Every structure is written in structure tokens, then in C-alpha cells.
Amino acid sequence: xxLTSICQKAFEAKYEVQNLSTEIKNKALRAVAEEIVAESxxxxxxxxxxxxxxxxxxxxxxxxxxxxxxxxxxxxxxxGLRQVADLPDPIGEVMExxxxxxxxxxxxxxxxMGVVGIIYESRPNVTPDAFALTFKSGNAVILKGGSDCxxxxxxxxxAIKKALEESxxxxxxIQLIEDTDRAVTKEFMTMKQYVDVLIPRGSAGLIRAVTENxxxxxxxxxxxxxHIYVDKDADLEKAIPIIINAKTxxxxxCNAAESLVxxxxxxxxxxxxxxxxxxxxxxxxxxxxxxxxxxxGSIDATEEDFGKEYLDYIIxxxxxxxxxxxxxxxxxxxxxxxxxxxxxNKETAQRFLDRVDAACVYVNVSTRxxxxxxxxxxxxxxxxxxxxxxxxxxxxxxxxxxxxEITGEGQIRG
Numbered sequence: 309x310x311l312t313s314i315c316q317k318a319f320e321a322k323y324e325v326q327n328l329s330t331e332i333k334n335k336a337l338r339a340v341a342e343e344i345v346a347e348s349x350x351x352x353x354x355x356x357x358x359x360x361x362x363x364x365x366x367x368x369x370x371x372x373x374x375x376x377x378x379x380x381x382x383x384x385x386x387x388g389l390r391q392v393a394d395l396p397d398p399i400g401e402v403m404e405x406x407x408x409x410x411x412x413x414x415x416x417x418x419x420x421m422g423v424v425g426i427i428y429e430s431r432p433n434v435t436p437d438a439f440a441l442t443f444k445s446g447n448a449v450i451l452k453g454g455s456d457c458x459x460x461x462x463x464x465x466x467a468i469k470k471a472l473e474e475s476x477x478x479x480x481x482i483q484l485i486e487d488t489d490r491a492v493t494k495e496f497m498t499m500k501q502y503v504d505v506l507i508p509r510g511s512a513g514l515i516r517a518v519t520e521n522x523x524x525x526x527x528x529x530x531x532x533x534x535h536i537y538v539d540k541d542a543d544l545e546k547a548i549p550i551i552i553n554a555k556t557x558x559x560x561x562c563n564a565a566e567s568l569v570x571x572x573x574x575x576x577x578x579x580x581x582x583x584x585x586x587x588x589x590x591x592x593x594x595x596x597x598x599x600x601x602x603x604x605g606s607i608d609a610t611e612e613d614f615g616k617e618y619l620d621y622i623i624x625x626x627x628x629x630x631x632x633x634x635x636x637x638x639x640x641x642x643x644x645x646x647x648x649x650x651x652x653n654k655e656t657a658q659r660f661l662d663r664v665d666a667a668c669v670y671v672n673v674s675t676r677x678x679x680x681x682x683x684x685x686x687x688x689x690x691x692x693x694x695x696x697x698x699x700x701x702x703x704x705x706x707x708x709x710x711x712x713e714i715t716g717e718g719q720i721r722g
Contacts, residue, residue, distance in 0.1 A: 311485065311487070311492055311495055311496060311499070312499075314450060314483045314485060315423075315450060315483075315496075315499045315502035315503060316502060317480045317483060318423045318448040318449070318450045318480065318481075318483045318502065318503075319422075319423055319448070319502040320480065321448040321478050321480040321481050322420070322422045322423050322447065322448040324477075324478050324481075325420070325443065325446055325447060325448050325477075325478070325481050326399070326419070326420045326422075326446040326447070328446070328477065330397040330399075332475070332476070332477065333393075333397070333443060333444055333446075334393040334394075334444075335475055336443070336471065336472055336475040336477045337389050337390070337392055337393040337440060337443065337444065338389070338390060338393050339471040339472075339474060339475045340389055340436070340439070340440075340467070340468050340471040340472070341385075341386040341387075341389035341390050341393075342386070342471070343467045343468070343470055343471035344382060344385060344386050344389070344436060344464065344467050344468070344471075345382060345383065345386045346467075347463070347466075347467040348379060348382045350463055351377060351382060351460065351463045351464055351467065352377055352378065352379070352382070353463075354459040354460050354462065354463035355375070355376070355377040355432065355457075355459070355460040355463075357459045358375060358432075358456060358457050358458070358459050358460050359372065359375060359376060361456070362375055362430075362456055367430075367456070368560075368619070368620070369559075369560075370559045370560030370619040370620055371430050371456075371560055371619070373558065373559070373560045374430050374431050374560045374561070375430045375431070375432065375456060375457055375460075377432055377433070377460060381433065384433075385433055385436045385437070388436070388437060388440065388681060389436060389440045391681070392440040392441060392444050392704070393444070395444065395685075395703075395704060396704075397444065397704075398418050398445060398704045398705045398708050399418060399419065399420060399445065399446045399708065400417060400418065401417070401418040402415050402416070402417055403416040403417065403418055403710055404416040410716075410719050411716060411717060411719060412714060412715075412716045412719050413714070413715045413716065414712055414713070414714050415712065415713040415714075416710050416711075416712055417710060417711055417712075417713055418705070418708045418709075418710050419446070419708060419709055419710060419711050420445055420446030420447045420707075420708060420709070421445075421447050421504045421505050421707060421708060421709050422447060422448070422504035422505075423447065423448050423449070423450060423502060423503045423504050424438075424442045424447045424448070424449050424450070424503075424504065424505055424506075424507065424689075424707060425449075425450045425451075425452070425496065425499070425503040425505070425506040425507070425524065426438045426449065426450070426451050426452070426506075426507045426508075426509065426689070427452045427493060427496070427497075427506065427507075427508045427509070427510070427514065427518055428451075428452070428453055428454065428508070428509040428510050428514075429453070429454040429456065429457075429509070429510035429511060429514055430454055430456040430457055430510070431453075431457065431509065431510075432453070432457045432460035432461055432464060434451075434453070434509055435451060435453065435460075435461050435464045435465060435468075435484075436464055436468065437688065437689065438451060438689055439451075439468055439481075439482050441688070441689050441702075441703065441704055441707055442689070442707055443481055443482075444704055445704045445705075445707040445708050446708075447707060448480070448481050448482070448483070449481070449482055449483070450483045450484075450485065450496075450503065451465070451482070451483065451484045451485065452485045452492075452493055452496055453484070454488070454510070455488035458486065458488055461484055462484065462486060465482060465484040468482050469482060494521055497518060497521050497522035497523065497524060498522075498523055498524075499524065500523050500524045503524050504524075504525070505524065505525050505526070505527060506518060506522050506524040506525070506526050506527075507526070507527045507529060507689060507690055507702075508526065508528070508529060509529050509689075509690045511531070512530075512531045512617070515528060515529065515530065515531070527690075527692055527694065527697055527698055527702070527706075528692065528693060528694045529689075529690030529691055529692055529693065529702075530562075530643050530644055530645060530691070530692075530693030530694070531562060531617045531643050531645070531693075532561075532562030532563055532564065532566070532617055532643055532645035532646060532675075532678075532691070533566050533567060533615060533616065533617045533641060533642055533643045533645070534554070534562075534563060534564065534565050534566055534567070534642070534645055534646045534647060534648075534675040534678075535565065535566075535567040535568070535569055535637075535638045535641075535642060535647050535648070536550065536551055536554060536565050536567070536568055536569070536647075536648045536649075536650065536675065537568075537569040537570075537571075537628075537631070537634045537638065537647075537648065537649045537650070537660070538551075538568070538569070538570050538571065538574065538578055538650045539571050539631060539634075539649060539650060539651035539653065539656055540571040540573040540574050541651045541652050541653035541656060542571075542574065542578075542650040542651050542652065543650070543652055543672075544574070544577065544578050544581060546650060546672060547578065547582075547650040548581055548582065548585050550648070550650060550672070550673070550674050551565065551568065551582065551585065552585055552589060553674040553676055554648070554674040554675045554676055555586075555589070555591060555621075555623055556589045556591065556621070557674075557676055558676070559618075559619060559620055559621055560619050561619075561676075562617070562645060562678075562691060563645065563646050563675050563676050563677070563678040563679065563691070564619070564675070564676065565623065565648075565674075565675050566616065566617055566618050566622075566623060566624065567614060567623065567624045567625075567626070567641070568582065568623055568624070568625045568626070569625075569626050569627075569628055569634045569637055569638065570582075570599065570625065570626070570627050570628070571627075571628060571629075571630070571631075571634070572598065572627050572628065572629055575598065575599060575602055575627050576602060579599060579602035579603050579625075580602055580603075580604075582603070582625075583602065583603040583604050583605075583606070586603075586623065587604070587605065589621070590621050591621045591622065591623055592607070592621060592622045592623075593605070593606040593607070593622075593623055593624075593625060594606065594607055594608070594609040594610075594613045594622065594623070594624045594625070595607070595608070595609055595624070595625040596609050596625065596626050596627060598627035599625040599626065599627045603625065606625070609624050609625065609626070614626060614637070614640075614641045615641040617643070631649075631656050631659055631660060632659075634649075634660075635659075635660060635663045635664055638664055638666075639663075639664065639665050642664075642665070642666055643693055644665065644666050644667055644693035644694075645666060645667060645668070645675075645678065645691060645693050646666060646667065646668040646669075646670065646675040646678040646691075647660075647664045647666045647668075647669050647670070647675070648669075648670040648671070648672075648673060648674070648675050649661075649669075649670070649671055649672075650671075650672055651671070651672070657671045657672075666693075667691065667692065667693055667699045667700035668691075668700050668701075678691060678700070678701060679701060680701040680702065680703050683701050683703070685701055685702075685703030685704070688701045688702055688703060689702040689703075689706070689707060690702050692706070
């Protein structure tokens with residue numbers, strides 16, 4: 309099937325999807341969840357082909373983790389679909405309603421975007437997540453996954469289409485571009501006549517390629533150079549588990565911590581504890597000159613280290629004089645994703661919340677919680693690090709637009 313015909317099918321399907329009732333959409337989503345679980349053996353078999361190719365090609369362990377599917381992760385995918393079915397339907401919500409002095413009544417009503425295109429890498433769970441959110445919000449979706457997970461994506465999409473058809477819904481609501489040629493990806497970015505919005509998910513290189521080459525409006529989901537700042541008034545027993553979780557629970561995700569910032573008043577007490585914890589979890593530490601003497605086995609940090617998303621068992625460390633220097637350092641090197649302060653001082657915490665420029669700012673909480681599921685949004689389409697249209701975890705409402713509905717009794721403008 310040609311790219312143009314794929315886009316045309318999605319364009320035609322959007323008019324059916326946008327008019328589906330909440331009941332029909334929810335029934336279809338639950339059917340998709342059951343079908344994906346029922347087809348778990350074939351999906352895992354397809355995923356094993358992708359994993360074998362990835363290992364042959366020397367893929368980084370963090371990326372292999374993102375690529376891997378198993379029974380537990382497939383059940384989590386299905387649960388995500390069920391949770392989206394349980395969420396309130398945003399379509400038709402009256403956002404504002406008012407009457408003008410001339411009697412004209414105006415409603416601002418939430419509506420679908422239309423056709424959502426998503427370009428992503430090495431994460432087959434994006435396929436069902438993206439479908440669930442776009443479908444529940446009344447959109448058709450066109451997916452362009454990477455060659456790394458093509459077999460997994462084909463198997464998952466097949467299950468979704470089967471469940472839709474058996475539910476009496478057009479299977480054309482989801483389209484998968486199976487051609488892995490990069491030229492096709494570039495061409496997809498020019499299909500403005502069919503696609504209403506394009507969302508990239510993946511590496512900094514992919515996101516940059518989409519923002520630079522697309523003539524379709526783009527919602528940028530950014531990389532995550534996430535920091536944890538341990539303040540002089542921090543509870544150190546609280547800080548260590550937060551850092552361990554944020555750094556090591558899953559290294560290949562955008563909400564993992566990549567940088568530690570420490571107040572100089574506690575560096576002699578805290579950094580040895582931190583060093584011991586990182587050593588136990590096999591994390592390499594790259595430290596500045598003020599931090600290095602207190603971290604056994606650490607190496608010198610470079611300027612590049614402070615701005616790097618490692619997606620690996622590596623973390624940078626910077627010592628600062630006060631919270632304002634911490635904020636300045638974070639705002640200079642962060643990617644607008646997720647930042648955390650560990651402190652028991654409420655005024656310091658509020659200063660950090662007010663002045664750090666990021667989509668999600670935490671006090672005494674691991675950055676790993678920046679996630680649509682953890683925020684109660686069900687599955688997520690991505691974490692937006694930009695400020696126009698959406699910011700942070702993108703759920704159902706972030707996949708909608710709005711229109712004004714105006715009624716009157718024959719008013720004309722003078």
C-alpha cells in the first residue's frame with residue numbers, strides 16, 4: 309500500500325471515528341485489550357525477531373529494554389487500554405459558555421484533532437498506547453515506528469484491527485506504515501493535506517529531524533536530562549531512595565534522572581552515601597571538582613556531561629552554593645522535562661517550584677512519576693516539553709482541539 313493511500317484511508321476514517329459514541333469507543337477499547345492478551349504468544353514471537361536483530365546490530369541494553377515485550381508488559385498494555393476506556397470522554401465537553409450583549413450564545417466545545425501522525429523508535433508499547441488515546445479522543449491515527457520494532461508493531465496492529473472490525477468499527481482508524489525506508493518517513497512529514505498533527509517520540513535526533521522537516525504542525529516530545537537537587541535542608545535518608553529509583557529503576561526512559569546537584573553544606577555528609585548507593589547499583593559517576601573528592605571511583609565531568617541524556621548507568625554530579633545556583637544550573641542544562649528538589653524547607657521548595665522551567669517539577673518525589681499512567685491519564689502519547697498546545701504527559705484532552713458553536717435569532721453585524 310502506498311503512503312498516499314494509507315493517509316487517505318486515515319483521512320476518510322476520521323469522520324467515522326469522530327462520530328462514535330462513548331459507549332462504542334469503550335466497548336472497542338476493551339475488545340482490543342482482550343485481543344492483545346489473546347494474541348500475546350504471536351506478539352511475543354514477533355518481538356523476539358526484533359530483539360534478535362537488535363542484539364545482532366549491537367543495540368544498547370537500555371534501548372533493548374525499551375524494545376522488549378513479555379507477558380507482564382503485554383498485560384500492562386491491556387490494562388492501559390482498559391483504563392483509557394474507563395476515563396471520561398473529552399469529546400463534546402463544553403469548555404466555556406457565554407452570551408453576548410446582542411443575545412448571541414457562544415459555546416467553546418472540545419472536538420477531535422482529526423488525523424494524528426506519530427513517528428517513534430524501538431518502543432512497541434507506543435502502538436497500543438497511541439491507538440487507545442487517539443481513538444478515545446475521536447481521532448484516526450497513522451503510526452510510523454522504527455525498523456527496530458517493525459515485526460512487533462505489525463503483530464500488535466493486526467490484533468487491534470481485528471478487534472475493531474469485530475466491534476463494528478472501521479479498522480482503518482489505525483494505520484501502520486510498514487515501509488521502513490527513511491525516505492518514506494520524510495515523505496510522511498509532508499502529508500499536510502491528510503494529517504492534522506505530527507508527534508515524534510524517540511531520540512533527540514529523531515525529534516530534531518521531525519521538527520526541521522515537517523510541514524505538518526508538530527507537538528514536540530523531548531528528551532529528558534532530568535536533575536535531582538539535594539538541598540542543605542534535605543532528609544538524606546529520603547534522598548538516597550529517590551535517587552536510586554530515579555536513576556536505576558529503568559535507565560532507558562526519558563524520566564530517568566541523569567544529573568545530581570548538591571548543596572555544598574552537605575556534600576561531605578551526603579556524597580559518600582550517594583557514592584555507596586551508586587556503586588551498589590553499578591552506576592558510573594562523573595563529578596565536578598568540588599564533588600569528586602567525596603565520591604570514590606568517580607571521574608571528571610565535562611561540560612557535555614551536564615547536558616547529556618545518558619540512558620545508561622551513568623550520572624553527572626554538580627556541587628552548588630545555594631538553591632539559586634542550583635536553579636540556574638538546571639535551567640541551563642535541562643531539556644524542559646522533569647526536575648526534582650529534595651528538601652524539608654517549604655520556602656526553598658516553593659522557590660524551586662516557581663523558578664525551574666520544566667514541564668514537571670517535583671518536591672521529594674522521583675522523576676520517574678512523569679508518566680500518563682502515574683498521573684491518572686491512562687496511557688500517554690508522550691511527554692511534551694514545549695509550551696504550545698500541550699506540556700507534560702499528554703492524555704486524552706491533549707489530543708483534542710475545540711471549536712466555537714454560535715446560535716442566535718437572526719443577529720447581523722452593523
